[in-house]
Amino acid sequence: MSNNPKMTISTARISLFNKEVVKIFESKSDLEVWNSFNKGDEMAFNYLYRTYAGVLFQFGCQFSKDQMLVQDSIQNLFISLRKKRGSLSEVSNIKGYLLRSIQREVLRNGKKTSSKMVLDDSQMDSFFQIELSPETSFIQRESADQRKIQLQEALKKLTAKQRQAILLFYEEELSYKEIAQIMDFNEVKSARKLIYRALSSLKEFIKPTI
Structure with missing residues (x-):
């Protein structure tokens, strides 16, 4: 192997x-x-x-x-x-x-396997990084390279769960229901609320540059 x-x-x-x-x-x-x-x-x-x-x-x-x-x-x-x-x-x-x-x-x-390399909640903040490319659906309307850099930095400020939800919704194109199932939410509205808050946070993070 x-x-x-x-x-x-x-x-x-x-x-x-x-x-x-x-x-x-x-x-x-x-x-x-x-x-x-x-x-x-x-x-x-x-x-x-x-x-x-x-x-x-x-x-x-x-x-x-x-x-x-x-x-x-x-x-x-x-x-x-x-x-x-x-x-x-x-x-x-x-x-x-x-x-x-x-x-x-x-x-x-x-x-x-008692693997120490499997992450728990306290270790997740550095994960679910989203690398932006010209094809990334989340930023297709943004053509300026500087804008993409600013958005990439803003994404890093989100929590791991917020980045995970954004990734599943925009990159994997899953529904709120499917995201709720993957993230073990009891209600679909929890996934919708998480994505809404993540987008609101992004707007705040990049607000000074608009």
Whole structure:
């Protein structure tokens, strides 16, 4: 096994890559893809892994500094899903479901191994960093480089939970309901309120530069 988790996952994704398979499943809804996978379609399983392994790795690393643990968690998650095919509930947003699942898997595996590299709440403030690029949906309307730098600095002043919510809402394009599930909120309005407060804070942080 490679000592570089990113390389290992990238290689695995390439090995599963098939243009025709991608073309077939990209035209389907999440529910259709999931149902195909749940019925035992191996191409659907390969498509899911290829499409989401990288996203899950990046997200999982927000909860653990141990990249090998995150990689193993992703593999364990897909192995578990494969074994449960035929009995899984319907899923209408695959990304949201998998992000929620990998978060739990990483934290659970961290506890099993007593890994000191799995983060607790007191260590989270330096995580969920958001790197802004020209394609970042959150700043697509901002063209000035200086403005992007100011916004990047403002994002660093948010709490880890606020950054996580912003990332899930704008970058991963999840709904308030899905964000609430991932962040273990009892009510959807808690996710909506967190994002609203985060945006309000951002406006205050960059207010002097407007």
